[in-house]
Amino acid sequence: MSTEKQSSVWNSFDKIDDGTRVRCKLCSSTLKYNGGTTSAMRAHLKLHDTDSKRDVTAPAPQQASFSTFFNKKVCSSKRKREITELLVDWCTSSLRPASIVRDRGLIDLLNFLEPGYTVPSHTTIVHNIRHRYDELRTVLKASLENVDGLSVTTDLWSSSRNIGYGTYTGHYLDDGWTIRSVVIETPEFSERHTAANIVQALKSVLQDVGVDISKKLVSLVSDEAANMVAAGRLLQGEFPAVLTVFCACHRLQTALRHVMDLPDVKKILAACRRLVGHFKHSNVASHALHERQSQQKHVLQLVSEVATRWNSSYDMLQRLSVLRAPVTAVLNDTAVTKASDRSLCLSSAQWTSVEEVCDLLRSFRDVTVMWSSEQTVTMSTVLPAVIGLAEECEADDGDSLFAAAVKTKLRSELERKFHFSSVEPDSAEALAAALDPRYRSLTFMSEDDRQAVHKQVEHLAREHSVSRVLSSRSGVGHDDDDADVEPAAKRACIADEPPPSVPSKKPSVLARLTGKHNFQAAPKRREGFSVAEQMRLFLEGDMCDVDSNPLEWWKAHEATFPDLAALAKRFLAAPASSTASERNFSATGILTDKRRANLGSRNINAILFLNKNSQILRSMMATQTTDSQAAVTCPGTIPPLPQLTQLVSDDSDCEVV
Numbered sequence: 001m002s003t004e005k006q007s008s009v010w011n012s013f014d015k016i017d018d019g020t021r022v023r024c025k026l027c028s029s030t031l032k033y034n035g036g037t038t039s040a041m042r043a044h045l046k047l048h049d050t051d052s053k054r055d056v057t058a059p060a061p062q063q064a065s066f067s068t069f070f071n072k073k074v075c076s077s078k079r080k081r082e083i084t085e086l087l088v089d090w091c092t093s094s095l096r097p098a099s100i101v102r103d104r105g106l107i108d109l110l111n112f113l114e115p116g117y118t119v120p121s122h123t124t125i126v127h128n129i130r131h132r133y134d135e136l137r138t139v140l141k142a143s144l145e146n147v148d149g150l151s152v153t154t155d156l157w158s159s160s161r162n163i164g165y166g167t168y169t170g171h172y173l174d175d176g177w178t179i180r181s182v183v184i185e186t187p188e189f190s191e192r193h194t195a196a197n198i199v200q201a202l203k204s205v206l207q208d209v210g211v212d213i214s215k216k217l218v219s220l221v222s223d224e225a226a227n228m229v230a231a232g233r234l235l236q237g238e239f240p241a242v243l244t245v246f247c248a249c250h251r252l253q254t255a256l257r258h259v260m261d262l263p264d265v266k267k268i269l270a271a272c273r274r275l276v277g278h279f280k281h282s283n284v285a286s287h288a289l290h291e292r293q294s295q296q297k298h299v300l301q302l303v304s305e306v307a308t309r310w311n312s313s314y315d316m317l318q319r320l321s322v323l324r325a326p327v328t329a330v331l332n333d334t335a336v337t338k339a340s341d342r343s344l345c346l347s348s349a350q351w352t353s354v355e356e357v358c359d360l361l362r363s364f365r366d367v368t369v370m371w372s373s374e375q376t377v378t379m380s381t382v383l384p385a386v387i388g389l390a391e392e393c394e395a396d397d398g399d400s401l402f403a404a405a406v407k408t409k410l411r412s413e414l415e416r417k418f419h420f421s422s423v424e425p426d427s428a429e430a431l432a433a434a435l436d437p438r439y440r441s442l443t444f445m446s447e448d449d450r451q452a453v454h455k456q457v458e459h460l461a462r463e464h465s466v467s468r469v470l471s472s473r474s475g476v477g478h479d480d481d482d483a484d485v486e487p488a489a490k491r492a493c494i495a496d497e498p499p500p501s502v503p504s505k506k507p508s509v510l511a512r513l514t515g516k517h518n519f520q521a522a523p524k525r526r527e528g529f530s531v532a533e534q535m536r537l538f539l540e541g542d543m544c545d546v547d548s549n550p551l552e553w554w555k556a557h558e559a560t561f562p563d564l565a566a567l568a569k570r571f572l573a574a575p576a577s578s579t580a581s582e583r584n585f586s587a588t589g590i591l592t593d594k595r596r597a598n599l600g601s602r603n604i605n606a607i608l609f610l611n612k613n614s615q616i617l618r619s620m621m622a623t624q625t626t627d628s629q630a631a632v633t634c635p636g637t638i639p640p641l642p643q644l645t646q647l648v649s650d651d652s653d654c655e656v657v
Helices: 008-012 039-047 066-071 077-093 098-102 104-113 122-145 195-208 226-238 248-260 263-281 283-292 312-322 324-331 339-344 348-371 379-392 401-418 428-435 447-473 509-514 531-540 550-557 562-571 579-591 601-628
Strands: 013-016 021-024 030-032 150-158 164-173 179-185 217-222 243-246
Touching: 008 013, 008 039, 021 039, 030 039, 077 098, 077 122, 077 601, 098 104, 098 122, 122 179, 122 601, 150 195, 150 579, 164 195, 164 579, 164 601, 179 195, 179 579, 179 601, 195 226, 217 226, 226 243, 243 248, 243 428, 248 263, 248 348, 248 401, 263 283, 263 312, 263 324, 263 339, 263 348, 263 401, 283 324, 312 324, 312 348, 324 339, 348 379, 348 401, 348 509, 379 401, 379 428, 379 509, 428 447, 428 562, 447 531, 447 562, 531 562, 550 562, 579 601
Parallel strands: 150 217, 217 243
Antiparallel strands: 013 021, 021 030, 150 164, 164 179
């Protein structure tokens, strides 16, 4: 019996003439065969455009029936385009690499769901990402052209490859008094991080999107790094009207870090870190803690302190306080905890100190979360919230020595970082508070500071009134000696006052810190007023409930106070913190991990832009489409999401994603 291994090429050939020649089973051609190689036969099979492994003895495939042929699903060009758009959306919204389209599982899934669809190459996905970036960036530029005031946050960061990046986010109020927060750009920052380079990069980014800094830039929000402080001074020297604001969250966390350095607080934190570390490193202790909570509705894990994460000290202490009973039980269980580890258990006095620190830091955590929001008014809350925190830190007769020392330190650090006892009247925080109907009377300030801030607001409104009147007269001769000239066209406010906001069942941190105020509706109808009259009537009104939305109030009263409303649109959109930039760099860290370390900076910028802006910019496109089709659209129907223009389908060269 022959053990010679047969090549698959013999499925298509037979030996003839005593094995010196072979005949093709496909075309009956004969070829010489010397018994040494099958290369000639393989070359011959290529002429038939067939696989050399094909078994010609297998039954030929049957022709599809007429009904089967016409019932087979066909993927139309429109549907192919929609699926490709969804793939691009998925890559940008979930920060997936474009090379994921090579994934065998994804290909099999798409082939099963849509057999007629051919998955595009990763190069095509990259081209479509860039194409969509260019398209939506045009939408952003168009929207910024109509903005009266823009506030920008910025930060610098280095990737795992030590490549520097800068990020710039924009914040403004649209015509409907809705806060818009967008990522403007995240370019590579290869220069030295000097103040001059930072300012030059900011000017270049804003110029690229058509923003005139001298007219539209209201404030620049950043951290308190030395180069950022110097950049703020440099920017104000060139553009005096631009306000430099240091992130309120960074300042608050800096104050807290100094409090954590108190000797007694450091001892408590060190003991809690050791205790949490024991459970994090011991599988037996961690399992025992889980079992001790088995009868509870929710099983909780201990939280580790992270030096770079805001409020992580509070989170660690608060979770320990909640899990005091099961943690103590596990540590006292001789079957689980070794004798040498039982000393980790906190004493009663230490547990009391943990609870006292938690009570003091709870409001600080809530304020940090509130200031980190991008969709609500935050700048106007800085001074009221800080003063409220300072009042909470006033020592009481019933305080322990430990609590009293912590409160005293907290209050002094708040004053050092925020200077709330002597307010700068032209600061963004003061102006925003004066223009917020919840805090317009500025009762938390001294009389001198209050008058200075109100005077500054009236001065800015007067400047706006003059420019508005001059532009409305369009060159007609006039006497502009009196800045309080009445507008040429009388304005009237909305007749129906919106109902007061219903307070939430659980009081907000603002309600706890600043108290509640009754809402009183303004007169139903007001005619146009001079700036002085606008200011007087605005201040005479009662403050709104602190949990109400000040933007809804301004939306209803914009016509009554046109000049003050213009200022409110500029200052109330400014964020209190630079967390928008921080969030963008968190996404950048995910995007530039070890699997995508070679991702080009151009693609990083495009993906982050789409990741943060796609929803808001496409909603703007939908609004524009709705407005243009209002005459033919049925009332109450929701317009479809606008299609982007034809996606790119060529596979030309590009950077690796």
